[in-house]
Amino acid sequence: MMSPKARREFGNFLFVAPYLCVFLWLLIWPLISGMGLSLFKADLFGGASFVGFENYSRLLQDPVFLQAVGNTFYFVALTVPALAIIPLFLALMLNRATRTAAFFRGVFFSSSVLSVTIVTLIWRMVLMSDGGFVANIIGFFGFDPIPFLSDPNLVMISMSIITVWWCLGLPMMLYLSALQQVPQDIYEAAALDNTPWWKQLTHITLPAISRTVVLVVIMQCVLQFQLFGQPQLITQGGPNGASRPIVLFIFEVGFRRWDIGYAAAASQILFAIILMVTLAQYFVASRREGRGR
Amino acid sequence: MNRVSAIDIRNVTKAYGPTLVLDDISLKAEANEFIAFLGPSGCGKSTLLRMIAGLETLDAGEIHIGGRRIDEREPGARGVAMVFQHYALYPHMTIRDNMGFGLKNIRMNKAEIDRRVAEAARILEIEPFLDKKPGQLSGGQKQRVAIGRAIVKNPDIFLFDEPLSNLDAALRMRTRLELAQLRRRLNATMILVTHDQVEAMTLADRIVVMHDKKIQQVGAPMDIYARPANRFVASFVGSPPMNFLPVSVSEGANGAVATLGDGSKVTTRVKGLTDSASWELGLRPEHVRVSDQGLAAKVEFVERLGERTLVYARLGDGTALTAEDEGLSRVKMGDTIYLKVDGDAAHLFDADGKGYHTPEVG
Structure with a gap:
């Protein structure tokens, strides 16, 4: 016979069991089998031979992979700060109960509901050097078109602009909901305390929503390290690999060259990078909070 | 110690959309006066306070402090400090920084900031908490910090928005006393918003009773209590509230004689009545005593408060009446009792609710 406590715990377990099964089957199992797979030289037809860490050592000497890692970090460095800061200012401006603010909240959020296919289609038409929207405008003033998508120095910046445009809706909404939690009377006290607007931002608003800032930064890091659709659909990683991120590298190796073991090893490295960056941010943020207490 | 300044509110009106909340309010306060805005919730008392602070705009009218018009100035430039109902301390700053923030x-x-913060902390006995954060303090301690943040500014006027409403009963009473002592020490003009008549009665020099967008009466606490301007003030101030009995009125030798529904008469000393379609006799419970003779009434409910007993009774004609008896009263529910009415302390209210009282002696 089970004790009442054990029975209660077993009952609790039953409630989470369905999700746990799906979680283990679709997330943990692929993760572990991916780790296993990365130690094999394998292709899609089932032939696999154990090679130990050879895939990893090959990766670390593969200039295409290293370029993809560099591209990815560059992209994250361009997009994450922008996606942490621009939505914050949008939220600060739109955090009021007017119709205009509600309208613009809708406008800025609307891009988030589009699929990557539509986003890239729109932006290709905007940025194309041959008859694109921007090219037409600057052509009207007599300038040569800017090769946004074919200049290796510009292509990642273009990807970042596209991504920020696409992704800023959700962080803005998160900031808005955080801002609405801040008690209004604190701002009133600040007004009576002669607080200038920037000091109100740095001394009252930002400390009050710091958890949300951390959440947005971690979430955007996780998302933007997995950049894939935009370069895949617009440039296929070109020119010269200048817009190839890690996930596109994994896709090409795995599903074009069918080198599954090698792709799995690259996936593990990406997983490790995201995990480390996330944990680092989490620890920094929680330590600061601990000190603030 | 403080610069003294009076406040002068002139014809202030405020509406939220189509809803009028303050209708042509005018009020003056003298330097070093403690004024309480008293009224039920929604009477506009907090709005008026927030207008003085600059947290609400005026639709019409002017507000002057110390002879200077301030209603168009920024909140921080008005020479006022406010203590908020929910304290409104900055949660991420230490108590010291909370108090010094406005000065910085x-x-x-x-x-000078350090000196003022230390002085205020000493007065309020919050020195041990100066390096803590608001989240680590109890409600009463936060309240002191909020008051401290106002004191360090050395303002012309202190504004208190229901400062005691978040404290439990025992702490509220203690803080009320401390507020009274603080007031004596600071010697500054103070305005308190409250819906609690005890706070208003005990703290204020003058009470401004507000109701229905307007000021109903301005006066010293005992004046408001003893000579309420109208039926609303009479019913709002005093606990339990005044009894109102429909009467017919005739002229007597020393004042009006009120005839109750059952024909019994109460001789009052109220004089100078004007014509009115109907009259109500106003009697505070302490002026209706349980006795051996007088008005016959049936007891419906008895509240024993210790030092006195409240008797809720009904007269023969069905009029409800609250009377007082001594603490050790033997009156029980269902008893028939006799009530002795002190006609000298009775009030009369005309059909419009205007109050008439016994003329003041001297």
């Missing part, structure tokens, strides 16, 4: 913002030198 006006670039006061650090030594």
Whole structure:
């Protein structure tokens, strides 16, 4: 016979069991089998031979992979700060109960509901050097078109602009909901305390929503390290690999060259990078909070 | 110690959309006066306070402090400090920084800020908490910090928005006393918003009773209690509230004689009545005593408060009446009792609710 406590715990377990099964089957199992797979030289037809860490050592000497890692970090460095800061200012401006603010909240959020296919289609038409929207405008003033998508120095910046445009809706909404939690009377006290607007931002608003800032930064890091659709659909990683991120590298190796073991090893490295960056941010943020207490 | 300044509110009106909340309010306060805005919730008392602070705009009218018009100035430039109902402390700053924040913002030198914070902390006995954060403090301690943040500014006027409403009963009573002592020490003009008549009665020099967008009466606490201007003030101030009995009125030798529904008469000393379609006799419970003779009434409910007993009774004609008896009263529910009415202390209210009272002696 089970004790009442054990029975209660077993009952609790039953409630989470369905999700746990799906979680283990679709997330943990692929993760572990991916780790296993990365130690094999394998292709899609089932032939696999154990090679130990050879895939990893090959990766670390593969200039295409290293370029993809560099591209990815560059992209994250361009997009994450922008996606942490621009939505914050949008939220600060739109955090009021007017119709205009509600309208613009809708406008800025609307891009988030589009699929990557539509986003890239729109932006290709905007940025194309041959008859694109921007090219037409600057052509009207007599300038040569800017090769946004074919200049290796510009292509990642273009990807970042596209991504920020696409992704800023959700962080803005998160900031808005955080801002609405801040008690209004604190701002009133600040007004009576002669607080200038920037000091109100740095001394009252930002400390009050710091958890949300951390959440947005971690979430955007996780998302933007997995950049894939935009370069895949617009440039296929070109020119010269200048817009190839890690996930596109994994896709090409795995599903074009069918080198599954090698792709799995690259996936593990990406997983490790995201995990480390996330944990680092989490620890920094929680330590600061601990000190603030 | 403080610069003294009076406040002068002139014809202030405020509406939220189509809803009028303050209708042509005018009020003056003298320097060092403690004024309480008293009224039920929604009477506009907090709105008026927030207008003085600059947290609400005026639709019409002017507000002057110390002879200067301030209603168009920024909240921080009005020479007022406010203590909020929910304290409104900055949660991420230490108590010291909370108190000094406003002074830093006006670039006061650090030594002076430290001196003022230390002085306020000493007065309020919050020195041990100066390096803690608001989240680590109890409600009463936060309240002191909020008051401290106001004191360090050395303002012309202190504004208190229901400062005691978040405290439990025992702490509220203690804080009320401390507020009274603080007031004596600071010698500044103070305005308190409250819906609690005990707070208003005990703290204020003058009470401004507000109801229905307007000021109903302005006066010293005992004046408001003893000579309520109208039926609303009479019913709102005093606990339990005044009894109102429909009567017919005739002229007597020393004042009006009120005839109750059952024909019994109460001789009052109220004089100078004007014509009115109907009259109500106003009697505070302490002026209706349980006795051996007088008005016959049936007891419906008895509340024993210790030092006195409240008897809720009904007269023969069905009029409800609250009377007082001594603490050790033997009156029980269902008893028939006799009530002795002190006609000298009775009030009369005409059909419009205007109050008439016994003329003041001297």
